[in-house]
Each structure stands twice: as structure tokens, then as C-alpha cells.
Amino acid sequence: MDDASLLIDQRSASLAAAGEDVRAWASGRRVFVSSLITDMPDERAAVRAAIESVGATAVMFEDLGAQDISAEQAYLSGVRSSEVYVGMWGSRYGVRMPDGYSATHAEFLEAERNGLRLCLFVNGETGGEMDGAQRDLIQGARNLYTTSPWTDPEDLGRRVRRRLEELAAEELAPWVRVGRTLFRAREITNDGRTISLTAAVRSDAVHAELVRLRDSRAGGVPFASPHTALPVQISGLSTTTVSTIGHEERLTLVAQDQRSSNLRASTINGISADEVGRRALSDGLFGTSLLGQQMGWMTRPIDPLAPLRGLGLDDSVLRPVARLLFAERLITDQAATRVDSFALGPSHQGARRLRATWTPPQVYANEPDPAPVSIDGTVTGL
Structure with missing residues (x-):
């Protein structure tokens, strides 16, 4: 398959999740809230309300209660037990701990190490009074991540909620590859032999290529999802055309033997x-x-x-x-x-x-x- 001619359904990136789907995604999900506690009480309250409004649990240091471990161990444990990290960074870096980092900096690094989804918000850059260490933290983070400003606690709450809804949409509609087409799937079912998926495809070129693969009965078609990669054959494709720019696709893929050894050289x-x-x-x-x-x-x-x-x-x-x-x-x-x-x-x-x-x-x-x-x-x- 010629990777150079990939067909990508770029308009499917705008797919949004329905409210009930967002709440289903958020149920049982823990969101760690990181900021200087004394500097941002109103912001923390607004972020807690935003997190709880979508059905997730806010993990906040002030809720951890008495424990027989150090405060540093307690909040880093809170990070590790969460799936999403919300960092609110103002002008102050905070008190350095024995390891040289402030608590908020250590929480951010722990979230990175543990692969949490990151939501980073910055306020207070325009006044010229930002701590040098805080500026370094923010600039370093921006080498990899996009940060968002906020104007007041209410605005911050709206931004956090919108970001959580975006994360929900990404995970509820993961990108997949079928042959040289790439698009977002609404649902993937895999029993180890048969893979079924549904998708709202907005690209006529992607739709036409899926039809061609079905009609050609070609084998060895590359398939990839976030956790799977293997050759398949398209055994079924049914389409409901919902508009001039949209197709509801239902695909059935049959996994094929990969014919390669499971052993690999150790050196x-x-x-x-x-x-x-x-x-x-x-x-x-x-x-x-x-x-x-x-x-x-x-x-x-x-x-x-x-x-x-x-x-x-x-x-x-x-x-x-x-x-x-x-x-x-x-x-x-x-x-x-x-x-x-x-x-x-x-x-x-x-x-x-x-x-x-x-x-x-x-x-x-x-x-x-x-x-x-x-x-x-x-x-x-x-």
C-alpha cells in the first residue's frame, strides 16, 4: 500500500460528543487539579464545578484528608491515580521542596511521566512580575503542549469544561486506518477475529476508497486503531448517506494471519x-x-x-x-x-x-x- 497517498478525512476532526456520551466517558474518571492553593481559591472552585458538571471526579489536595504519608507523597499519589491533569499557572512559582521543584511543577512532571492527558492554563504573563522559574516552567511546557489563557474564574471554568468535552470526543471517536484511508470511528468491536466499526465519514474520497476495497475483496489491507495493527480483509461495508457531505459507514473486517514469527532477536x-x-x-x-x-x-x-x-x-x-x-x-x-x-x-x-x-x-x-x-x-x- 502506498503510504504517500494517504486519504485523510480531515473534516471528521470536528466531531463532537453528545452530552450523555461525555457523561458516560467522565463517569469514574479522575481529574487532578494543580495550582497554588492560596493564590487561586476562586479559580479552583470554578474548575471543580466544571469537572463535576461533566460527571468526573475532581482530585484536589484540600480533599485528600489526613494520611500517614508526607504531603508530597499524597499529592503525587493523587496525580498517579488520575487520568487527566488540569494545571493553572499564575505568576508565582511557589515554595521549592527538597528536590528543588515547587509542588505544582512536581505535579506537572508526574503527570507527564504517567501519561495523563494535560490541560494547561496560564494567567499573569502580561504584568511583567512573573517569577523567573515560573516563566521557565511555562516556556518549557510550551515546547510540547499548547496552553490557554483565562480572564476570570468563570471563563476558566468554561474553558476546562470545553477541554474535557474535547478529550471525551477524541477518546469516544478514535482515529483508525483502513488501507490508505484514515478517519474517526464512533465504535470499534474486536473479538480477535472479526473487527466491526462504525464511523461518520465526511470525505467522499475516503468513502469511495472504502467501497473500492470492499468490491475488490483485496486481502492484506492494513488496519490500525490506537491499540491494534494487523492486516485485514473487508468482508462487509454498508453505507447510509445522511447528507451530500456525510456517510454513515458500517464496516466488518476479518483479521488475517500475519505470517511472521512472534520471536525477535534480542541483540x-x-x-x-x-x-x-x-x-x-x-x-x-x-x-x-x-x-x-x-x-x-x-x-x-x-x-x-x-x-x-x-x-x-x-x-x-x-x-x-x-x-x-x-x-x-x-x-x-x-x-x-x-x-x-x-x-x-x-x-x-x-x-x-x-x-x-x-x-x-x-x-x-x-x-x-x-x-x-x-x-x-x-x-x-x-
Whole structure:
């Protein structure tokens, strides 16, 4: 399949989740609220109300109660037990703890390490009185994440609620790949043999390509979802045309044998396979030269994002599609069982910071869990 001619349903990025679906997504979900407590009591109250209005649970330091552990351990445990992090950063950095970080900075780093979805809000930059350490924290975060301002507590509450609704829509309608088409699915059911999915496709080109794949009965069609990558055959496609720009698609895909060994080399020329894969990705994505000559013909640079370079995609499309293609390549190559985190920063003069962590597969069943592997560098052309 020619990745260079991917067909991406860019208009599906605007899909919003219904209110009842947002509440179903939020039910049981914990949202950690991070800020200087004494500086932002009204903001914290507004954010708590916004979180609870969608049905999620606000995790706040003032609610943790008496515990027989240190305050630092208590709030970092609160971060680790949450799925979403809301950080409100004002002009003050806060008191440094023994490790040199303020509490809010440590909470942010813990949220990053544990792969929480991040919602970052900044206020107080225009007055010229922001602490230097606070400015460094904010500028460092902006290398990877987009921050939002706020004007007053009510405005902040609205922004937090809207961001949670956006996160719900992303997870309730994940991006998938079928052949050379990429679009958002409303529902995916996978029993290990048959994959059924529904989607609202707004691109006529994507719809036409799905029809072609169905009618051609082609096998070995690449399929990828956030956690799966395998070849399939389209055994069924039914379409309800709901408007001149929309198609309700129902696809049935049959998984095919991958014909590749589940065993992979543990070392290549004395270097672990996980390290070789990390170097190959770094060379392909960032243009480094980590493979060197010692690998010879056995390995080459790997660039899962090559099909996206030069397309000028909007960030709302680029980020989830880039993560999908990255995960697909690692899972297909048996280099990862899952991608734990993937952050693609905003564009700065044509360059973006990319940081990703994944878990390699076990070579032998009785060995310890493999250590996560990470890359961090700058990509261009996206």
C-alpha cells in the first residue's frame, strides 16, 4: 500500500460528543487539579464545578484528608491515580521542596511521566512580575503542549469544561486506518477475529476508497486503531448517506494471519534490539546518525511519519494521526506492545518537538517486564 497517498478525512476532526456520551466517558474518571492553593481559591472552585458538571471526579489536595504519608507523597499519589491533569499557572512559582521543584511543577512532571492527558492554563504573563522559574516552567511546557489563557474564574471554568468535552470526543471517536484511508470511528468491536466499526465519514474520497476495497475483496489491507495493527480483509461495508457531505459507514473486517514469527532477536551486533529500534526511529524522525556503520545493512532509519510530511495538516488532525501511524509501525514491527505516551509539540519555525515512550514485547515469557523505551527530538516538515 502506498503510504504517500494517504486519504485523510480531515473534516471528521470536528466531531463532537453528545452530552450523555461525555457523561458516560467522565463517569469514574479522575481529574487532578494543580495550582497554588492560596493564590487561586476562586479559580479552583470554578474548575471543580466544571469537572463535576461533566460527571468526573475532581482530585484536589484540600480533599485528600489526613494520611500517614508526607504531603508530597499524597499529592503525587493523587496525580498517579488520575487520568487527566488540569494545571493553572499564575505568576508565582511557589515554595521549592527538597528536590528543588515547587509542588505544582512536581505535579506537572508526574503527570507527564504517567501519561495523563494535560490541560494547561496560564494567567499573569502580561504584568511583567512573573517569577523567573515560573516563566521557565511555562516556556518549557510550551515546547510540547499548547496552553490557554483565562480572564476570570468563570471563563476558566468554561474553558476546562470545553477541554474535557474535547478529550471525551477524541477518546469516544478514535482515529483508525483502513488501507490508505484514515478517519474517526464512533465504535470499534474486536473479538480477535472479526473487527466491526462504525464511523461518520465526511470525505467522499475516503468513502469511495472504502467501497473500492470492499468490491475488490483485496486481502492484506492494513488496519490500525490506537491499540491494534494487523492486516485485514473487508468482508462487509454498508453505507447510509445522511447528507451530500456525510456517510454513515458500517464496516466488518476479518483479521488475517500475519505470517511472521512472534520471536525477535534480542541483540543485533551486540546491541539490544530495543536500543537498535530506538536509534532507527531517532535517525528516521530526527535526522540523527545513531545507527552508525556497525549496524551495516541490517537496519535502516525508520520514519513512521513520512506520509504526513508536507501535508500541512491542522494540529487537531496531525497529532492523533501521527500517534496512530507511530503506534502502527512499532506494533507491526513487533517493537512494541503498546505506546505509553506520544506528545507532538506545536510548530516553531517549521520544527516540532516529539517525545514518545513505548513498552517493548517480552522475548521470553519468564523474563521480567521490559523497561520502557523513549525518544525525544525535533521533527520537521509536519
